[in-house]
Amino acid sequence: MGRITVITGRGGAGKSTFVTLFARFINPKSILLIDLDPDGSLAKMLGVDLEKESKLTISDALSNIIAKGKDSKGKDNIPDLLRRMMEEGKIAYRDKKFDLITLGTKFTPGCYCLPDEMIKETIRNIHKNYELILVDSPAGLEHLNRKVTPDIDDLFVVLDPSEKSVKHIERIKYVARGVKISYTHLYLIGNYRFTGETEEYLRNTGETYQGKIDYDPYVREYNLKGRSLLELPEDSPASISVRKILLNAGYQVTCQQAVGR
Amino acid sequence: MARKIVSTGRGGAGKSTFVALMSRYLKPPSLLIDLDPDLSLADMLGIDLAKQGKRTVVEALYDAVKERQRGGSPITPVEDRFKGLIWGDCLYEGKGFDILTLGTKDMEGCYCYPDHLLRKTISQLAKNYTNVVVDSPAGLEHLNRNIISEVDDLFIILDPSEKSLTHIKKVKVILREVGTMYDHFYLVGNYMFDEESEKYFKDAGEIYLGRIDYDKNVEEYNLRGESLHKLPEDSPACRSVRKIIEKARLT
Numbered sequence: 001m002g003r004i005t006v007i008t009g010r011g012g013a014g015k016s017t018f019v020t021l022f023a024r025f026i027n028p029k030s031i032l033l034i035d036l037d038p039d040g041s042l043a044k045m046l047g048v049d050l051e052k053e054s055k056l057t058i059s060d061a062l063s064n065i066i067a068k069g070k071d072s073k074g075k076d077n078i079p080d081l082l083r084r085m086m087e088e089g090k091i092a093y094r095d096k097k098f099d100l101i102t103l104g105t106k107f108t109p110g111c112y113c114l115p116d117e118m119i120k121e122t123i124r125n126i127h128k129n130y131e132l133i134l135v136d137s138p139a140g141l142e143h144l145n146r147k148v149t150p151d152i153d154d155l156f157v158v159l160d161p162s163e164k165s166v167k168h169i170e171r172i173k174y175v176a177r178g179v180k181i182s183y184t185h186l187y188l189i190g191n192y193r194f195t196g197e198t199e200e201y202l203r204n205t206g207e208t209y210q211g212k213i214d215y216d217p218y219v220r221e222y223n224l225k226g227r228s229l230l231e232l233p234e235d236s237p238a239s240i241s242v243r244k245i246l247l248n249a250g251y252q253v254t255c256q257q258a259v260g261r
Numbered sequence: 262m263a264r265k266i267v268s269t270g271r272g273g274a275g276k277s278t279f280v281a282l283m284s285r286y287l288k289p290p291s292l293l294i295d296l297d298p299d300l301s302l303a304d305m306l307g308i309d310l311a312k313q314g315k316r317t318v319v320e321a322l323y324d325a326v327k328e329r330q331r332g333g334s335p336i337t338p339v340e341d342r343f344k345g346l347i348w349g350d351c352l353y354e355g356k357g358f359d360i361l362t363l364g365t366k367d368m369e370g371c372y373c374y375p376d377h378l379l380r381k382t383i384s385q386l387a388k389n390y391t392n393v394v395v396d397s398p399a400g401l402e403h404l405n406r407n408i409i410s411e412v413d414d415l416f417i418i419l420d421p422s423e424k425s426l427t428h429i430k431k432v433k434v435i436l437r438e439v440g441t442m443y444d445h446f447y448l449v450g451n452y453m454f455d456e457e458s459e460k461y462f463k464d465a466g467e468i469y470l471g472r473i474d475y476d477k478n479v480e481e482y483n484l485r486g487e488s489l490h491k492l493p494e495d496s497p498a499c500r501s502v503r504k505i506i507e508k509a510r511l512t
Contacts, residue, residue, distance in 0.1 A: 010299060011272010011399030012420060038401045039271060039431065041424045105401060105431050107438040111371040112402055139272030139399030141298045147369055160273060162483040164301045171299060171365050178367025198484070224458065226423035 002032065002130040004123075004149050006183075009158035010168050011139030014191040017219060018158050019136040020045040020229040021242040023098050027252040028131035031098040034119065036148060037138035038105050038112060047228025048093055048100060055093045057104020058115045058122075061085050082118055083125065099130075116146045123149065144175045152183040154249060156210075160191050161198040169205060187249055189213065192238070210248045213241040263292070263387040265395070265409050266511070267443075270418035271428050272399030275451040278479060279418055280396040281305040281489040282502040286512050289357035292390040294383070296408065297398040298365045298372065307488025308353060310362060315353045317364020319375050321346040340378060347382055359390075373406060380408045392511075401428075404435045412443040414509055416470075420451050421458035429465060449473065449505055452498075470508050473501045 007015050007022070016035075019042060023033055035042035038059070043050050050057065056064070065081045076084075085091055093100040101122065103115055127133055137143050157172060159165040169188070176183065188202050190212030202209045216238035222229055232239055234255055243253045268276045268283075277295075280302060284291055295302035300317070303310050310317070316324065325343040329335075333342070353360045363375060387393045397403050417432060419425040429448070436443065448462055450472030463469045476498035482489055492499055506512050 012274060013272070039424075039428055041427070044424070044427075105435070106405055107434055109405055109407055109439045111373045111405065113371050113373075138402070141365060142372055142398070142402065145366055145368070145370055145372075162480070163486040164299075164304060164483065167301075167304070168299055175365060175367050179369045223422040223424065224461075 002127045002133045003153045004127070004133045004135070004151065005154045005156065006135045006137060006149055006152050007156045007158060008137040008144070008172065009139070010160060010165060013139075013158040013160045013165075014213060015139075015158050016042050016045055016136055017223075017229065017238070018156070018189065018213065018242065019134060021232070021238060022246065023134060024230050024232075025239070025243050025253045025255065026132065026134075026246060027254050030130045031132045031134060032126070032130040033098050033100045034123070034133065034135045035100070035102040036116070036119065036135060036143055038103055039138070040102050040104060042136050043093070043100060043102055044226060045223070045229045046095075046100065047230055048095070050093060050102065053093055054090075056085070056091050057102045058082075058091065058118055059104035059106040059112075061091055062115055062118065063106070063108065078114075079118065079121055082122075086122065086126075113146060116143070116148050120146075120148045141171055141175055144172065144181060145179055147179050147181055150181055152181065154185045154187060155183040156187045156189055156249075158189045158191055158213075159202065161194050161201070166201065166205060169207060185249070189245060192216065192219075210245045211241065213238055213245070263390040263393045264413045264511070265387070265393050265411065266414045266416070267395045267397060267409060267412050268416045268418060269397040269404070269432065270399070271420060271425060274399075274418040274420045274425075275473060276399075276418050277302050277305055277396050278483075278489065278498070279416065279449065279473065279502060280394055282492070282499060283506055283511075284358050284394060285490060285499070286503050286506050287394070288391050288512070290390050291358045291392040291394055292386060293358055293360045294379070294393065294395045295360065295362045296376070296379075296395060296403055298363060299398070300362050300364060302396045303353070303360055303362055304486055305483065305489050306355070306360065307486070307490065308355070308360065310353060313353055315362075316346070316350040317362045318347065318351060318379055319364035319366045321351050322375055322378065324350070340381075343378055344382055344385075347386075361386075376403070376406045376408055380406075383409065401431060401435060404432060404441065405439055407439045407441050410441055412441065414445045414447065414511065415443045416447045416449055416509075418449050418451055419454075419462060421454050421461070425462070426465060429467065445509065447509060452476065452479075470505045471501060473498055473505070
């Protein structure tokens, strides 16, 4: 049974950067990465071009199914058809270290309830096959209301230094309580914009603060150019910070000696 | 009929800051609508809605449903009751602007219903204002709900990353597919832009209106929860937003 780790936070805080480096430095044998953001950029940050690999996003797969359903009488229901596409290898991208499933952008009116429900179902079906399920969330709170992962082991909240962040933590807890999402640990992470002074805010929230991701000029440059963060130097500030955070949270990491705790 | 202005963009780009500052320079009265469940526009304007006794749209909807469950008038549909509550309970009246906030939902499910109700209400509310300014939640999902189907000015606030270019393309496809019309599509660079990134987006094939200069005060005000309406007129962020609004002919 895979450990379920969810990364969330306000927009632009650095969730996907954290997830990418998390996946890179973590040490289990099998990881399933899930990008729940319709504006998904996780694949790009991992240096994966899903189109070139001819992999479908969940949203694309659903619109294919629905388009086909219009011209055939189709006895199969949508979840079954989607599961078949999954088994045929049309959706999950497989890398040496991780598998990747993305929600993708939907171009028809309406919300993401159906695609999210399908991801939820998928996680239920295949989470046994992995040691770690790592979920990258869209910005904001709406995804929590859809309860894609009802039982979370570690919930990491990546924060930016503003008063809104403190309120954001309260709202996460409010929604989680309301829709009954359980989590064993809630961890706060400060993003690259924190200073020693603003870090104090996070230490005094009453939640577990696991440290901050140091400012890293390479990350900015790589993201601007669309270059994979898997190529980020091992000893660059962001790489080191993420490994420290993971160690603090009780994960095993690669290249541990380089961290110098 | 009010001019309909929408500010959207990737998370953390500075959508709410832009709306908060823009509202200083628009011809009053304006109606500001915060569509973000992680609400922050009111905070940025130094307004504590709860203290002012104001409800969010989501709370008003709960109120309307509860009222019915307690045996309120069976003749009035919940939706109509809700409309009444919006006027009376949700609308905060400020100087030169009113503000309406979607609010956070703590029940399972999406924001389709509150958004749908708001969509129906906005067109009626709009009659009373010169401008209706919508501050969007981060990301794309709100666009699929086509809350305002005829937008006058659509501002995309960008951070300097390649992801922003992809974002622009996705926004345009969604708007086309769900049938949202707009007269103007404007790009605005955020405080992290420099000359190099500006060049990048000037060549994006859209109208680039300029960038919001980095402003130490904005960060400080946001951290302290101070209203951005108190930001000095000659501070970098104010000056840039004013210029952008003038270019868009909104002053």
